[in-house]
Amino acid sequence: MKLHSDTGAADRQRITAYGVEFVTVEETTFTGAVLLGRGRHATDFDERRLGDVSAATIERILERNPEVVLLGTGARHMLPSPGLLAPLTRAGIGVEVMSTSAACRTWNILNAEGRKVVALLLPIEQKEC
Numbered sequence: 001m002k003l004h005s006d007t008g009a010a011d012r013q014r015i016t017a018y019g020v021e022f023v024t025v026e027e028t029t030f031t032g033a034v035l036l037g038r039g040r041h042a043t044d045f046d047e048r049r050l051g052d053v054s055a056a057t058i059e060r061i062l063e064r065n066p067e068v069v070l071l072g073t074g075a076r077h078m079l080p081s082p083g084l085l086a087p088l089t090r091a092g093i094g095v096e097v098m099s100t101s102a103a104c105r106t107w108n109i110l111n112a113e114g115r116k117v118v119a120l121l122l123p124i125e126q127k128e129c
Contacts, residue, residue: 014040014111015104020126036107036119037064047122050078057120058087064118065127068094068110072103072121100124 015036017024021030025041033045035057042060048055050073069088071080077099088095088118096106100121109115 006083014108017117018101018104018121019124020116021123023100023121028055032123034121035060036121037066038111038116046126047120049074050080052124053080053084053122055084055087055105058084061118061120062087062091062093065116067116068095068096070103070106070110070116070117070119070121071097072100072119073097074100075124077102 002117011091013025013036015023015025016027017029022029023036024030025036028041030041030043032043033047035045041128045057047057048122050071057123071085073080077097085095085097096103098106101124103119103121105116
């Protein structure tokens with residue numbers, strides 16, 4: 001799906017498209033899992049499904065000091081084990097779990113508002129669609 005939005009601030013990168021196995025931020029396309037944060041994106045993840053997300057990945061999210069974390073779980077909304085997100089909730093960080101497509105749309109809204117948002121977007125796999 002291709003997304004369109006207003007120009008906004010130059011430092012607030014928008015997700016401009018997403019689909020099976022990809023997310024495009026402005027002009028850069030990422031494949032597989034991606035961790036988005038204002039101006040800093042990481043793609044060195046082996047996670048493909050929610051069950052693959054590790055405590056080390058949650059620590060990487062904490063290092064970014066977000067106020068809100070979006071967890072995109074692929075084609076469908078799935079709930080993680082409560083223990084996985086416990087370090088985020090203990091730190092007072094809001095966590096929203098949703099499908100990756102919903103997380104992409106929510107990222108654009110929160111990022112445009114200037115919120116300190118981080119998104120871990122797991123890939124939408126072809127077999128899920």
